[in-house]
Amino acid sequence: MFQAHIIGTGSSAPKRILSNIELEAIVDTSDDWITRRSGIKTRHIASKNEKESTTDLAAQASLKAMEMAGIQSEALDMIVTGTVTPDRQFPSAGCMIQEALKANNAAAFDLSAGCSGFLYALSIANHAIQIGSCKTALVVGVERLSSIVNWEDRSTCVLMADGAGAVVVTSKSESGGILSSHMKSDGSYWDLLYSSYGNSRTPEILQDVDIKPFFMSMEGNRLFKKAIRCLSSIAIEAMEKNNLTSQDIRLVVPHQANIRIIEGLASSLDIPMEKVYTNIHKYGNTSSASIPIALDEANREGLLKMGDNVLLVSFGAGLTWASTLIRWSI
Numbered sequence: 051m052f053q054a055h056i057i058g059t060g061s062s063a064p065k066r067i068l069s070n071i072e073l074e075a076i077v078d079t080s081d082d083w084i085t086r087r088s089g090i091k092t093r094h095i096a097s098k099n100e101k102e103s104t105t106d107l108a109a110q111a112s113l114k115a116m117e118m119a120g121i122q123s124e125a126l127d128m129i130v131t132g133t134v135t136p137d138r139q140f141p142s143a144g145c146m147i148q149e150a151l152k153a154n155n156a157a158a159f160d161l162s163a164g165c166s167g168f169l170y171a172l173s174i175a176n177h178a179i180q181i182g183s184c185k186t187a188l189v190v191g192v193e194r195l196s197s198i199v200n201w202e203d204r205s206t207c208v209l210m211a212d213g214a215g216a217v218v219v220t221s222k223s224e225s226g227g228i229l230s231s232h233m234k235s236d237g238s239y240w241d242l243l244y245s246s247y248g249n250s251r252t253p254e255i256l257q258d259v260d261i262k263p264f265f266m267s268m269e270g271n272r273l274f275k276k277a278i279r280c281l282s283s284i285a286i287e288a289m290e291k292n293n294l295t296s297q298d299i300r301l302v303v304p305h306q307a308n309i310r311i312i313e314g315l316a317s318s319l320d321i322p323m324e325k326v327y328t329n330i331h332k333y334g335n336t337s338s339a340s341i342p343i344a345l346d347e348a349n350r351e352g353l354l355k356m357g358d359n360v361l362l363v364s365f366g367a368g369l370t371w372a373s374t375l376i377r378w379s380i
């Protein structure tokens with residue numbers, strides 16, 4: 051068996067920063083409510099006039115990850131992209147990213163798992179490397195949620211945002227790197243968070259005049275209650291699998307959906323918040339992009355040292371939840 055090691059990280063966010071104060075002029079909300087209930091102060095929102103499509107943001111993040119890894123695009127033999135907001139329904143964002151990077155030797159595809167998209171994608175790359183069917187993979191988490199939120203719905207538009215993160219993962223014979231990955235889902239809760247855009251479902255939805263077509267709909271309160279339980283259980287599963295305890299974890303990098311969820315997770319794992327990376331105040335909820343953006347920032351801030359145990363954990367639409375335990379090896 052080969053071992054998958056992360057050898058480069060990168061991230062990218064649109065130039066435009068939208069503050070809570072600016073949102074007060076768009077919907078009936080307040081800086082105080084958003085800050086207290088979610089921890090978000092600002093977020094990055096893509097603009098039509100900049101090169102900030104899903105593909106553009108992903109390619110920018112990927113180039114930074116490849117530069118850190120010291121590899122050229124021809125070395126990639128797989129591009130796995132977690133996203134629910136590809137530029138087009140098809141072809142995949144992965145193929146568009148492949149073209150932008152001229153990564154001609156890669157097989158490229160997307161994976162839709164809500165906010166767990168990046169960890170699901172990392173898991174697929176990890177397993178492909180372990181069995182020897184892939185040597186070097188680019189794993190991307192990217193979203194342009196601003197294109198699918200209803201800007202009249204204060205319960206979602208103040209939370210969601212845009213951005214991209216990427217890692218380069220390669221096969222090595224040394225131990226360490228990705229120690230394990232875990233994925234779970236429960237489709238019986240699909241209607242807690244969904245987009246009404248679709249093919250077979252659209253005509254039915256359009257008959258209902260009260261529902262705005264093609265927008266995101268979320269039951270935040272019910273999701274909130276599920277989130278901490280799911281995140282906590284899959285984090286514990288990852289630690290148990292590797293015979294580690296909370297004390298052995300150097301840094302937790304959780305999905306950035308809500309600071310109260312992150313604090314609840316930390317408390318349930320008995321891990322102090324100093325060991326939990328958060329940047330939700332700057333980026334809001336970027337779904338699949340949130341973990342790779344946070345991982346890249348933590349890495350570039352020098353918070354991760356060779357041999358550190360790093361726990362990534364996510365929860366999102368589906369419902370899906372996932373964890374990955376890494377022995378850092380950059």
Ligand code: ACO
Nearest residue numbers: 079083087164165204205270271273274307308337366367
């Ligand atoms: N500004 C002001 N008031 C608001 C806003 C807003 N932006 N949004 C809702 N409110 C009001 C509600 O109408 C409600 O008013 P009422 O009491 O008069 O009825 C009140 O605030 C409380 O609303 P709740 O929804 O109960 O607030 P809550 O404390 O649950 O916070 C939040 C809402 C932030 C959405 C939280 O529930 C949450 O973070 N949920 C989890 C989200 C999540 O994890 N999603 C999955 C991952 S994301 C993904 O996959 C893309």
